Amino acid sequence: xxxxxxxxxxxxxxxxxxxxxxxxxxxxxxxxxxxxxxxxxxxxxxxxxxxxxxxxxxxxxxxxxxxxxxxxxxxxxxxxxxxxxxxxxxxxxxxxxxxxxxxxxxxxxxxxxxxxxxxxxxxxxxxxxxxxxxxxxxxxxxxxxxxxxxxxxxxxxxxxxxxxxxxxxxxxxxxxxxxxxxxxxxxxxxxxxxxxxxxxxxxxxxxxxxxxxxxxxxxxxxxxxxxxxxxxxxxxxxxxxxxxxxxxxxxxxxxxxxxxxxxxxxxxxxxxxxxxxxxxxxxxxxxxxxxxxxxxxxxxxxxxxxxxxxxxxxxxxxxxxxxxxxxxxxxxxxxxxxxxxxxxxxxxxxxxxxxxxxxxxxxxxxxxxxxxxxxxxxxxxxxxxxxxxxxxxxxxxxxxxxxxxxxxxxxxxxxxxxxxxxxxxxxxxxxxxxxxxxx
Amino acid sequence: xxxxxxxxxxxxxxxxxxxxxxxxxxxxxxxxxxxxxxxxxxxxxxxxxxxxxxxxxxxxxxxxxxxxxxxxxxxxxxxxxxxxxxxxxxxxxxxxxxxxxxxxxxxxxxxxxxxxxxxxxxxxxxxxxxxxxxxxxxxxxxxxxxxxxxxxxxxxxxxxxxxxxxxxxxxxxxxxxxxxxxxxxxxxxxxxxxxxxxxxxxxxxxxxxxxxxxxxxxxxxxxxxxxxxxxxxxxxxxxxxxxxxxxxxxxxxxxxxxxxxxxxxxxxxxxxxxxxxxxxxxxxxxxxxxxxxxxxxxxxxxxxxxxxxxxxxxxxxxxxxxxxxxxxxxxxxxxxxxxxxxxxxxxxxxxxxxxxxxxxxxxxxxxxxxxxxxxxxxxxxxxxxxxxxxxxxxxxxxxxxxxxxxxxxxxxxxxxxxxxxxxxxxxxxxxxxxxxxxx
Numbered sequence: 001x002x003x004x005x006x007x008x009x010x011x012x013x014x015x016x017x018x019x020x021x022x023x024x025x026x027x028x029x030x031x032x033x034x035x036x037x038x039x040x041x042x043x044x045x046x047x048x049x050x051x052x053x054x055x056x057x058x059x060x061x062x063x064x065x066x067x068x069x070x071x072x073x074x075x076x077x078x079x080x081x082x083x084x085x086x087x088x089x090x091x092x093x094x095x096x097x098x099x100x101x102x103x104x105x106x107x108x109x110x111x112x113x114x115x116x117x118x119x120x121x122x123x124x125x126x127x128x129x130x131x132x133x134x135x136x137x138x139x140x141x142x143x144x145x146x147x148x149x150x151x152x153x154x155x156x157x158x159x160x161x162x163x164x165x166x167x168x169x170x171x172x173x174x175x176x177x178x179x180x181x182x183x184x185x186x187x188x189x190x191x192x193x194x195x196x197x198x199x200x201x202x203x204x205x206x207x208x209x210x211x212x213x214x215x216x217x218x219x220x221x222x223x224x225x226x227x228x229x230x231x232x233x234x235x236x237x238x239x240x241x242x243x244x245x246x247x248x249x250x251x252x253x254x255x256x257x258x259x260x261x262x263x264x265x266x267x268x269x270x271x272x273x274x275x276x277x278x279x280x281x282x283x284x285x286x287x288x289x290x291x292x293x294x295x296x297x298x299x300x301x302x303x304x305x306x307x308x309x310x311x312x313x314x315x316x317x318x319x320x321x322x323x324x325x326x327x328x329x330x331x332x333x334x335x336x337x338x339x340x341x342x343x344x345x346x347x348x349x350x351x352x353x354x355x356x357x358x359x360x361x362x363x364x365x366x367x368x369x370x371x372x373x374x375x376x377x378x379x380x381x382x383x384x385x386x387x388x389x390x391x392x393x394x395x396x397x398x399x400x401x402x403x404x405x406x407x408x409x410x411x412x413x414x415x416x417x418x419x420x421x422x423x424x425x426x427x428x429x430x431x432x433x434x435x436x437x438x439x
Numbered sequence: 440x441x442x443x444x445x446x447x448x449x450x451x452x453x454x455x456x457x458x459x460x461x462x463x464x465x466x467x468x469x470x471x472x473x474x475x476x477x478x479x480x481x482x483x484x485x486x487x488x489x490x491x492x493x494x495x496x497x498x499x500x501x502x503x504x505x506x507x508x509x510x511x512x513x514x515x516x517x518x519x520x521x522x523x524x525x526x527x528x529x530x531x532x533x534x535x536x537x538x539x540x541x542x543x544x545x546x547x548x549x550x551x552x553x554x555x556x557x558x559x560x561x562x563x564x565x566x567x568x569x570x571x572x573x574x575x576x577x578x579x580x581x582x583x584x585x586x587x588x589x590x591x592x593x594x595x596x597x598x599x600x601x602x603x604x605x606x607x608x609x610x611x612x613x614x615x616x617x618x619x620x621x622x623x624x625x626x627x628x629x630x631x632x633x634x635x636x637x638x639x640x641x642x643x644x645x646x647x648x649x650x651x652x653x654x655x656x657x658x659x660x661x662x663x664x665x666x667x668x669x670x671x672x673x674x675x676x677x678x679x680x681x682x683x684x685x686x687x688x689x690x691x692x693x694x695x696x697x698x699x700x701x702x703x704x705x706x707x708x709x710x711x712x713x714x715x716x717x718x719x720x721x722x723x724x725x726x727x728x729x730x731x732x733x734x735x736x737x738x739x740x741x742x743x744x745x746x747x748x749x750x751x752x753x754x755x756x757x758x759x760x761x762x763x764x765x766x767x768x769x770x771x772x773x774x775x776x777x778x779x780x781x782x783x784x785x786x787x788x789x790x791x792x793x794x795x796x797x798x799x800x801x802x803x804x805x806x807x808x809x810x811x812x813x814x815x816x817x818x819x820x821x822x823x824x825x826x827x828x829x830x831x832x833x834x835x836x837x838x839x840x841x842x843x844x845x846x847x848x849x850x851x852x853x854x855x856x857x858x859x860x861x862x863x864x865x866x867x868x869x870x871x872x873x874x875x876x877x878x
Contacts, residue, residue: 006478010534014474030806032783032813034450035457039560062550063496072553095449097830099816111501114511121478138795344471367469374471377538391536
């Protein structure tokens with residue numbers, strides 16, 4: 001029985017997912033991010049240290065727990081990859097070289113109520129850079145560019161990264177004379193969901209904002225631009241504060257760097273807030289063009305204090321592709337397709353069971369040149385063997401020659417059949433691997 | 440704090456693991472296995488259906504459990520990939536085509552007591568083939584060949600797959616006049632651990648064996664051969680039974696198929712039992728040559744009834760590489776090495792911060808040809824920038840030419856520096872990717 005919130009793809013969908021993951025990973029490596037894989041569990045106090053999602057955690061217990069188990073640490077499944085990464089950095093700081101760039105592609109879990117229909121298990125692909133004591137700001141400008149590069153050329157629709165900066169918002173609220181910036185951010189985060197009237201009355205009742213202050217917060221959230229011009233519109237609101245200036249300067253840097261390499265794909269959007277508590281500056285959300293209503297599929301930001309102990313501090317910046325979420329939306333719209341249901345390019349037909357080992361030798365020769373090959377499961381009539389290939393989308397059937405006659409290979413889509421030698425034959429380049437396309 | 444039983448590798452080790460996983464996966468695909476990834480959790484009754492390991496399961500509960508949660512199904516983390524695969528096949532039988540070949544590379548969890556020092560989280564790489572109603576035996580002969588192919592050419596030491604057949608053993612015990620074959624198998628499984636004397640007295644006390652019957656069981660377990668000659672030695676023991684004959688015939692087929700392609704790497708070993716209850720015929724264990732005492736790193740077998748409902752049956756055969764276990768042993772012996780600690784091949788040096796965007800353009804040109812490139816984190820003195828590369832094992836530092844002079848690239852191992860153009864320069868093939876070697 002399927003379990004609500006635990007998506008499972010059929011093999012063709014998993015082939016598409018693998019293809020997208022391969023592209024993501026090879027791009028991360030091209031930018032010098034080193035691979036990391038952390039354990040799925042953390043002590044519960046680690047998990048509850050930070051972030052709004054901490055309430056939706058799965059805790060573990062051993063089926064065989066007994067008197068001996070008392071005093072064992074309570075473990076929970078990680079709900080993101082940033083908190084485990086911060087723990088790993090603190091734990092292994094002496095063995096790493098900084099600045100440390102790593103990527104991490106793993107499942108995460110959230111202990112949501114099954115009836116809420118949210119994902120309870122999903123795959124994330126994260127990059128982060130951390131450094132000791134301070135981390136140069138230029139890394140904040142790099143994150144969206146890596147993500148855009150990773151998914152360009154895949155059949156995933158074009159992305160738009162929306163960027164904001166918490167210093168900018170907090171400085172603006174302070175400059176306005178509002179206290180409780182965290183609470184203002186939390187209220188503003190629900191603007192999309194609750195609408196301007198509800199947000200205004202919450203600002204008035206929760207943080208004691210005047211009508212004018214509330215209107216200024218809404219004006220700020222209404223500003224967006226695909227270049228650095230947002231900064232002038234913010235300044236035109238007439239609020240001044242040193243932290244606001246710092247945030248403006250940082251966000252301008254992100255936009256300037258993107259404007260050269262990714263014009264139009266990175267926009268400043270001052271309504272972006274992000275739920276997690278640990279962000280302290282830049283925040284990112286990313287939307288697929290045409291699928292904006294499904295929410296952000298790639299988020300992240302700058303965190304100054306997440307990886308910190310009493311003695312050391314490793315500020316970082318990172319971004320995380322919600323792979324399951326992104327593909328779940330696209331699968332739901334039949335927006336992605338794959339040309340066959342198996343990796344196999346060639347099926348070697350069998351004349352009779354006695355010829356299985358010579359068929360295996362043909363298969364081995366093809367595999368030796370990287371051509372995925374299966375031998376027919378049985379020596380059924382050739383028509384049945386061809387149907388085996390057809391049902392899986394395998395494009396070629398190989399017929400071993402009988403009694404010294406040459407082998408031949410048939411493209412079962414066109415029906416074209418040619419003599420072939422397993423030691424040298426090559427399929428057309430586009431048939432070698434399953435082809436992933438937008439549907 | 441490291442958690443006992445939850446291994447975590449540093450990035451260089453993870454790079455080695457990724458390399459091994461890539462080899463395994465591409466080989467699985469060359470043989471036509473389709474990718475599958477199942478959820479990490481199963482309802483507890485699924486997990487407790489089969490297998491000795493069922494006692495060492497992690498159960499989940501939501502931190503936020505409340506009155507509404509009563510009646511939610513109890514979920515546990517899967518302890519292998521075969522049980523979830525069997526469940527997936529039954530659940531999706533109408534959407535799959537049979538015989539169905541799939542691979543699955545995922546973590547599994549066992550709720551061991553922390554003080555026992557066993558792995559509680561580890562990575563497995565499985566292949567299985569299932570068919571409706573019956574599955575031809577030739578798939579049993581294919582499994583070890585795929586595994587040997589997958590790890591050949593990697594720095595993992597040569598493997599030896601030891602194969603046995605439960606029909607052979609059960610038929611032999613029955614032909615001997617012993618009843619309770621399952622119990623005999625369980626006792627014989629501990630032969631290595633408990634020694635022949637303890638096993639003899641257990642056979643006498645537990646299943647009422649005579650001294651002669653116990654001796655015959657030990658004689659059988661003492662037989663092994665790298666070709667089909669084991670069968671004559673079994674027959675020389677003078678026991679006859681139709682199930683014994685069937686098992687002998689099957690095991691001979693495995694050895695014959697392997698003898699052609701993998702002489703010496705597959706041996707019949709009649710002492711192999713395997714702990715899990717669901718195996719019904721062929722069983723495999725695999726040892727790294729020189730590391731035999733660390734136990735099997737790749738196991739599996741034939742299961743006739745695992746994927747069965749009241750109406751349908753999908754017999755299967757599969758094998759599973761214990762990736763964490765295999766690499767854990769080799770890492771422990773410093774037996775594997777990687778040429779650098781990051782994917783990066785080239786570091787682009789920075790003259791000053793103002794030249795960061797032109798350095799980014801150089802990096803983009805190199806990445807465009809698949810050359811992993813980072814830009815220097817800061818415009819420190821060149822000596823410091825070169826040390827940044829050295830500490831990570833990055834082989835090349837790129838110096839952008841000042842004032843229209845051409846760029847140059849320096850191999851920092853040899854000190855050799857040459858003029859270079861980012862649009863065409865290629866590193867030597869062996870420097871393109873980190874090199875994984877036996878240490």
